[in-house]
Amino acid sequence: MNETTASPVFVHAWWRASSTWFWAKLRRQPGLRCYYEPLNERLAYWTAPLLRGYRPDPAALRRSKHPPMERPYFAEYLELYEAGGTGYALPLSYERYLLAPGKEDAALERYLAGLIAHAAARKERAVLCFVRSPMRALWMKRRFGGLHIAQLRNPRDQWASFRAQGRNGSSYFTAGMLLIAERLQARFPAALAGMPALPRLTLRPRALSADGPALAPQAEYRLFMLLWLASALQSLSASEIVLDSDRLSSDAAGRRAVEAALAAQGLRADLSDAAAPSHVELPLAAKALQAAEEWAVRRLARESRALALFDPARVTAGLARLAPVSRSLVQRSLAACGRASTPRAAPPRG
Numbered sequence: 001m002n003e004t005t006a007s008p009v010f011v012h013a014w015w016r017a018s019s020t021w022f023w024a025k026l027r028r029q030p031g032l033r034c035y036y037e038p039l040n041e042r043l044a045y046w047t048a049p050l051l052r053g054y055r056p057d058p059a060a061l062r063r064s065k066h067p068p069m070e071r072p073y074f075a076e077y078l079e080l081y082e083a084g085g086t087g088y089a090l091p092l093s094y095e096r097y098l099l100a101p102g103k104e105d106a107a108l109e110r111y112l113a114g115l116i117a118h119a120a121a122r123k124e125r126a127v128l129c130f131v132r133s134p135m136r137a138l139w140m141k142r143r144f145g146g147l148h149i150a151q152l153r154n155p156r157d158q159w160a161s162f163r164a165q166g167r168n169g170s171s172y173f174t175a176g177m178l179l180i181a182e183r184l185q186a187r188f189p190a191a192l193a194g195m196p197a198l199p200r201l202t203l204r205p206r207a208l209s210a211d212g213p214a215l216a217p218q219a220e221y222r223l224f225m226l227l228w229l230a231s232a233l234q235s236l237s238a239s240e241i242v243l244d245s246d247r248l249s250s251d252a253a254g255r256r257a258v259e260a261a262l263a264a265q266g267l268r269a270d271l272s273d274a275a276a277p278s279h280v281e282l283p284l285a286a287k288a289l290q291a292a293e294e295w296a297v298r299r300l301a302r303e304s305r306a307l308a309l310f311d312p313a314r315v316t317a318g319l320a321r322l323a324p325v326s327r328s329l330v331q332r333s334l335a336a337c338g339r340a341s342t343p344r345a346a347p348p349r350g
Contacts, residue, residue: 008116008144009127009267012137012235013151014228015173016161018245018276022151023129024067025269032127032267033119036073038112039132043088045205046074048081080118087111090205093132094183098230099139100309108136109143116144125266134231137238138309147265150239150318153276154246154325155228156289159221160279174220175210179203181223184307191304195223217283218292225296226304229333233310236318236330241265246323248274254321293329301336308337 009026013019020036027034054072080086092108099105112128119126133140134150141148162173179201185192196219199210215223236242241261247254248271255271262269282289300308315334319327 006120006125008119008146009125009149009265010133010137010140010144010146010238011127011129011149011151012134012231012239013129013131014134014158014231015131015176016158016165017131017151017153018243018248018274019129019131019151020073021067021274022243022269023127024069025271026127026129026267029268031124033076033122033124034127034129035076035115036129037131038088038115038128039093039130040074041090041093041203041205041208043074043077043086043205044090046077046081048078051075051078051081080114087114090203094179094203096136096187097132097180097183098135098188098307098309101138101142103139105139112140112144127267134235135227135307135309137235138311141238147241148235148239149241149243150232150235151243151245152232152235152322152326153244154323155225155293155329156282156325157246157276157279158228159224160282161277162224163283164279168214170210170214172208175201175208177224177227178210178215179208180227188306191306193303195219218288221284221289221292222295222299225293225329226299226307229296229300229329230304230307230309232326232330233308233315233333233337237309237311237314239314239318242318242321244322244326245274245276246326247321249276250323258321297329297333297336300333301338305337308333310334310337 011019011022023034023036026032051072051074056069056072077086088111089107092111096105096108115128116126137148162171162177165171165173178198181192181195182198182201185195196215199212199214202209202211214220241258243258248258255274259269259271284292312334315330319331322330
């Protein structure tokens with residue numbers, strides 16, 4: 001391996017942004033060890049015997065719109081389980097979901113370093129495909145270097161997909177979003193002050209649930225947008241390559257440009273079947289969606305500024321690679337935040 005193809009790869013996405021589709025593409029390439037969702041809470045559940053016996057349910061794959069696969073999602077971790085464990089611990093998923101680049105997190109650093117070393121020991125390149133990393137992307141960039149990829153999807157369709165994967169708008173993904181908010185609220189109370197009361201959330205290795213009254217759709221979309229913007233600003237700041245699922249699905253020239261950028265970094269992927277669906281039906285009218293988006297832009301620039309860690313020059317450089325809806329929202333947020341240049345956060349509580 002040369003220096004480029006030996007360096008680790010970090011893919012920063014959020015749920016329902018075609019992250020599993022892209023992970024499955026890279027997984028097919030020899031010489032890569034593509035770790036599926038390294039911060040997934042189910043990593044605390046798996047054991048070597050369970051993982052050896054597990055086979056993906058084709059019906060569940062279809063419901064999730066995940067590609068067919070011959071091996072389990074977490075097969076790349078099997079040797080670590082057989083050797084005594086992965087080093088993962090449940091608090092790594094959500095407890096410190098936002099990390100400023102200069103902060104210390106010895107447990108997370110040790111765990112990720114272990115995955116990278118495991119791949120290197122087998123002469124493979126580590127590819128860590130996250131859905132819980134965007135608000136830690138700059139931290140990972142400073143600690144590990146490597147190639148970073150930001151994967152985004154326009155927030156309206158992404159939120160619709162969150163809701164469509166459950167019943168009555170409640171799903172694992174909406175519960176996960178609420179859990180992120182709960183953890184952030186505990187550490188940065190001013191950033192989420194005045195938000196409606198969240199449902200009671202329970203996290204276990206095999207289950208994530210929300211009990212109690214659900215948020216009204218407008219409040220839920222406001223919260224979703226706030227986290228979407230903070231995630232987009234930071235992941236774009238850390239990344240050399242941008243994968244916009246909407247643009248990949250609709251812009252052949254843009255898709256070829258992404259394939260070329262990946263190939264230049266030693267990653268071969270045919271993205272011609274990109275097809276992020278558009279959701280026509282949403283529980284809010286267009287004016288209400290727009291009002292929630294404007295609220296989130298203003299809020300991130302003021303009361304919730306502690307959540308916005310970004311490098312304005314890097315974000316600006318990535319704007320051209322976004323589809324129009326996402327580009328407009330990121331651009332407006334960047335302007336509202338005053339293009340503050342240094343990635344910093346107000347001191348968290350605890």
